[in-house]
Structure formats: C-alpha cells, structure tokens
Amino acid sequence: MDMGVAERKVRHKEDLKKEILDAAKSLFSEKGFESTSIRAIAEKIEYSPATIYLYYKDKNEIVHALHREGFKLLVSHFEVLNNVSHPFERLKGMGRAYIQFALQNPDIYRLLFMMEEPLKHVANCFEEWDEGDRAFDILSKTVAECQTLGFFNGFEPIQLSFVIWSTMHGLCTLRNTGHLAHVGVARANNLDLDQLMTATFETFVIVLEKLKG
Amino acid sequence: MDMGVAERKVRHKEDLKKEILDAAKSLFSEKGFESTSIRAIAEKIEYSPATIYLYYKDKNEIVHALHREGFKLLVSHFEVLNNVSHPFERLKGMGRAYIQFALQNPDIYRLLFMMEEPLKHVANCFEEWDEGDRAFDILSKTVAECQTLGFFNGFEPIQLSFVIWSTMHGLCTLRNTGHLAHVGVARANNLDLDQLMTATFETFVIVLEKLKG
DNA sequence: CCAATTACTAAACACTGTTTAGTAATTTTC
C-alpha cells in the first residue's frame, strides 16, 4: 500500500469517526440523549451497530466527545467578548452569552452541566477538562479586573465568581428543566418566558452594580 | 365478603403500593435512577415484575410519586423556620435548609430539579404541583417581608426571588454534578468541598446584605 | 499467488420496560 492510499484511509477513518459524532449530535438534539440508540446512530450513517464500536469504546465515549466539543463551543461564545474593554461590560456580556448558549443549545447544555456520566469521566481524567476550567478562569479574571475599577470591594474574586456562576447556571437550569416556565409565568404578570429570563438576569446585574464601592 | 375483610384488603393494597415506592426510593438512592430496573424493585419486595404494573401504570408513575414526596420533604425543611421571626434571618435559614436538603438527598434533588421526565408530567397536570409552588411562595413572601425592614430597596420581590432561587439552585446543582468539586477545589486553597459550598453561600448572603438601604 | 491485515457485519448475549394470557385462591351467588 503506497503512502497516498494509507493517508486517504486514515483520513477516511477520521471522517467516519466525525460522521458518527455528527449523527449522534443531531439525534441527541432531536430525540434527547436517553432516547437515542446506537442502532439509530448506525442506521443514520448507514453502517452496522457493531461498526460504531470500532471507532468508540462505548456510548459514553461518544458523550464525552460531544462534551469536549460543547465546552469549546461555550468558550468560543466568550472569546468574542475580548474586544469589550470595560470589565463590567464584559462580565455582563458573558452572562448574556451564557444564557444565549444555554437557550440555543439546550441539549448540549444538559450534556455539559446536568448529566452525571460525563462529569464522572472528567473526574477520572484530569487533563481532558481544559476548556471547562478555562471558562471559569475567564470569569474569575474578569471579576478581578472589575475590582481594580472599584467593583466588588472586599470580595474574594474566586468566591464571587462561584456566586455568579451559580446564579447564571441556576437560571439556565431552571429554564432548561421547565421550572421557570411552571413557577414563573403564573407569577410574573405580562411577561413571557424569555422576558422573564431576561428580567431575572437584569435584576442580577443590578444586584452586582450595587456592590460597587 | 364482610366489610372488615374488604377494608383490610384495601389497606393491604395501599401498603403494597407504599412498599413499592419505598423499595424504588432506596434503590434509586443506592444505584441511581437510570440503573434501577422494575425487575430489581420487584425482587426487593418479593413480587413478580408484572405485579408492579397492577399498582403503577409505568415506571414514570413511580418517579412522579417520588417527585411529590420529595417536594413535601423540601417544604417540611422550610416549615421549621416559621419560628424565626426576623425575615432576613429566616431567608438565610431557608438557604441553609435548601443546601442541607440538596446535600442530604442528592438523588431526590436530581429527581425534583434536574430530571426532564417528572417536569414534563407536571406541565400536563397543573393541580399536582402544589408543594413546588408553595416553596416558591414561601420564598417570595419572605423577600417581601424583608423589604418592609429596609432590605432590597427598589427590587421586585418576585424578580429577586428568582435570582435567589437561581443562585441557590445553581450552587446545589454544581455541587450535585461534581462541577464544584472539579473546578472549585483546585482554586479555593485550603477549603474542602463542604467548606467551599458554605463559603460561597456566605458570600451570597453578604451580597444580599449589601442591598440593604 | 498466497498469507496477512483491514473494514465491516450477522448474530448472539444479557439486559431493559411492558403486555398478554393464564393460574390459583378467594368471594359471591344460587
């Protein structure tokens, strides 16, 4: 086998691996993770179910691959904000970007932050978590920068970052599960679900603004 | 069949229904929800799997029953705080109770706030959600009471309640999934996981205190 | 040209939730 053919084969093998991932992603988004079978993925790419296991050790490994992809997507949502020079404006932008990401990719959000399995894997695999850690570091650095401008006086940046992450994550999770819809819409008169979410976010921003000085 | 025997039979039938629920609950806590089979529940109560279906329509109906039970347990955690007269102290107590509930019953917490299925059911079944709504109303009433003492000036109590719920829920969820452990312990030096959680809660309390006046 | 490797799959295994058909035991009716 000459080198050109060998290369083409390797490339094809990686293509198929990617094809499996893409099929899995679209099926997960369509039917949810639990309701997507290996057999369905196999049918979508027109291979036998057993072939999938030549490219991924098991179903979890597919989930882990999507997990990594998802975090890269989230971080890319943040990187657009590097242009914003004022750190508090950047912080607000990150909040909006986080919400937007959660709303636009509800299933990926579930995968990243609500499912047990992917995290169990990450816990045993410290090197794999780069992007997730980076997302938090971007946040805590921004918080620290805000402090140099007189915001958040007397707070530990790491601690406050956890509070902020908790709030944003809590809001997105409540939205994702439907709790916000159930409890919220009945109580927040004249607001639809998106408006309620925005209003809650704006309220939190005001809370943070009051911490100045 | 005389009345006494009829009554005993009805009672026995309800007992068995409860037995199934208890077996399911303990197995869910032990092995997690996805890994608990109807067959395992049946074996635990020493009946055949088919018998379960005489008492519950399907597996989801068992989950829904545990969902209702779980919310009652959560509300009972709050009701102890009726003695606390100062509303802000009561609010802090609710936060601590919420965290305590989430830590002591991680699987029930998942069931109540992180799983898709139970909420889908509640969405189609408006009357079944009493306890969940009540928990939120207790919160928003407490926030409103705080305002009469000069806290949270200029905030909508409902909106601020959503912020508070989001923060508490986000913190508990990040803890429950392991995200807090992964991101947190490496960064918060000399704090173990429980201390990190407490410290984050305390930071949030300070944030709320700064909103006074 | 033959042997070795590759890429793939049919079929099986051990599970899952759920349904069906049927069996004993009990209760009601005559």
Added chain:
DNA sequence: GAAAATTACTAAACAGTGTTTAGTAATTGG
C-alpha cells in the same frame, strides 16, 4: 354446599437496549 365470578398474582413473551463474538469479504504485503 356447589357453581360462577372476581381477585391477586405471575410465567412467558415482545420489542427494545448496549455490547461482544465470531466470521466474512475485500485489500494489501511479500
């Protein structure tokens, strides 16, 4: 008290799942 009806339960099957095994064609290297 015997026959009929109801109750409480289950064995076995069905259709689905993730995963493994054994084997088959095709391609490649010597």
